[in-house]
Amino acid sequence: MGNKFKNYFNYFVNLICPAFIFGSITGVLTALVITAYKLCAGFVIGYSESGYNFLRSNPYWIALVILAFMGISIFVAYLYKLMPDLKGGGIPTSIGLIRGTLYAKWFLNIIGVFFLSLLSFFIGVPLGNEGPSVQMGTLIGRGSVSPLMRNHRAWNRYSMTGGACAGFSVATGAPVSGIVFALEEAHQSFSPMIMIVASASVMSAHITTEILTLFFSINTRLFHHYELPDFRIRDIWIPLVVGLIVGILAVVILKYYKLISKLINKKLSFIKPKYKIFTVLILTLAAGLCSYSFVSTGHHLIDELLLNSPSFWMLVAILIIRTTLTFSANSCGITGGLFLPIMALGATVSAIAGKGLVLLGVSEEYYTLVVILGITACISGMMKTPFTAIVFAIEALSCSNYILPVIAVACISFVVTEMFDAKSITDLALESTVHNLYHGKKQEVYDTFVKVSPSSFAVGKQIRDILWPKNLFVLSVKSYENEAEVDVHGGKQLKAGDILHVRYSTYDENSTKEELISIVGKQDYDEHIDSVI
Structure with missing residues (x-):
């Protein structure tokens, strides 16, 4: 009985308390930063739209704007050379950090992402602010609690997970979606520790945001509430048809993304980044002068499409131009997110589908619902996150009374993309980043044994709860009192003295060793971490 109580006490002190405390601290700090960021982004996007209206009325200023874009391209390309982690979409970078694939200097990158993404919004580049919010939340998690856990650096990735969830929650006003995002997208697995950290971060961020609304004019919701x-x-056939249409187009759009990424990063690799960035900015300027619906984050476009639908050919033009500009900007590394632009693409595709359904005799009152279902299907299909899409639709898109059609459309879209073996846009973007980072380097495979040291992070935790280094697998566990055994489900609780048989592949042996040591404690290199296949 005494040992059982001691185990419960150790579990509470060594796991639940740190997870809740670190998650809460990260959530509060993330809410403060992201709320300020949302306010700034709102002002900047408003000035951007006014700027395009001014240029249409005063075209003689366009030449000066082009010169300014030249200077901006040179400056931004120089910053990207100094800090490559500022490049591209926020969610892929965050997931790379959380999974241990990427590493970034947290403080400088927060500042860089904050201001460079605002610059992108001011120019009108069709990238969103949800991605940078998630990225900054991840970086805040990386640095905010570092002084509290110097002895256990293994907590870093847990607090980064909490920061990413909090950033998503504050940016979208969908706290439950933020928690599901951590389990489905970031880690693609369920773990009690991840659940505790994510929940603590999201709850503290949500409470902090609600308190801030008492002092500032802040809209915590991403979209208005729509009467459906x-x-x-x-009429269950309607979400099935919408899911099928959006799923097929999601496969086509994902292939188009791969084509543009390959063209810019491989075929045109001889062109300097500053020229690529300048080209995207000029194309954005030209598109924005034609119609502001072609540029910007896509939030304003989604609001418009949920209420009124432009002509068919205008919708086709929006789809083609926005898709091309968004993917080109992301492939060039321009700072900004893909989540909101993906939603805008889903809204555009479903608006086209809605027009077709109305022509076939479906009541016009279903139009807004069809657009919302299309957005849900696009998140599910292009990001390969059906559960996040379902919860997000219920939380943020006024679908609390439409659970059946939401589930149907998300599942159909996901199944279609699975049938065509399409990778998520997040994984495609992350793979491109990793390829550019480690291009020319050889990945080594190591097979070794490590011993769990007393007072190390791993003591008292189950194998599945621990965020091991990327591409590391625990093959077996040999207890000091038993023979080696294979822990198929990862539910074995580790004790001091246990010997783990691990195998991992890595580009950087030293960093992987350091991360592994932060989990199991210091080792004798000559005896343990030294076996190479």
Whole structure:
């Protein structure tokens, strides 16, 4: 009985308390930063739209704007050379950091992401602010609690997970979606520790944001609440058709992304980054002068499409131009997110589908619901996150009474992309980043044994709860009192003195060793971490 109580006490002190405390600290700090960021982004996007209206009325200023874009391209390319982690979409970078694939200097990168993404919004580049919010939350998690856990650096990736969830929650006003995002997208697995950290971060961030609304004019919701018609079960074919259409187009769009990424990063690799960035800015300027619907984050476009639908050919033009500009900007490394632009693409595709359904005799009152279902299907299909899409639709898109059609459209879209073996846009972007980072380097495979040291991070934790270094697998566990055994489900609780048989592949042996030592404690290099396949 005494040992059982001691185990519970150790579990509470060594796991639950640190997870809750670190998660809460990260959530509060993330809420403060991201709320300020949202306010700034709102002002900047408003000035951007006014700027394009001014240029349409005063075209003689365009030449000066082009000169300014030249200077901006040179400056931004120079910053990207100094800090490569500032490049590209926020969510892929965050996931790379959380999974241990990437590493970034947290403080400088927070400042860089904050201001460079605002610069992108001011120019009108069709990238979103949700991605940078997640990235900054991740970086805040990386640095905010470092002084509290110097002896256990293994907590870093847990607090980064909490920061990413909090950033997503504050940016979208969807706290539950933020928690699901951590389990489904960031780690692609369920763990009690991840759940505790994510929940603590999201709760503290949500409470902090609600307190801030008492002092500042802040809209915590991403979209307005829309009055939707009653859904009749005999109309269940509508979400099935929308899911099929969006799923097929998601496969096409993902292939288009791979094509643009390959063209810019491989075929045109001889062109300097500053010229690529300048080209994207000029194309953005030209598109924005034609219509502001072609540029910017896509939030304003989604609001418009949820209420009114432009002509068919205008929707086709929006789809082609926005897709090309968004993917080109991301492939060039321009700072900004892909989450909101993906939602805008889903809204555009479903608006086209909605027009077609109305022509086939479907009531016009279903139009807004069709657009919302299309957004849900696009998140599910292009990001390969059906559960996040379902929860997000219920939380942020006024679908609390439409769970059945939401589930149907998300599942159909996901199944279609699975049938065509399409990778998520997040994984495609992350793979491109990793390829550019480690291009020309050889990945080594190591097979070795490590011993769990007393007072190390691993003591008292289950194998599945621990965020091991990237591409590391625990093959077996040999207890000091038993023979070696294979822990298939990862549920074995580790004790001091246990010997783990591990195998991992890495580009950087030293950094992987350091991360592994932060989990199991210091080792004798001559005896343990030295076996190479």
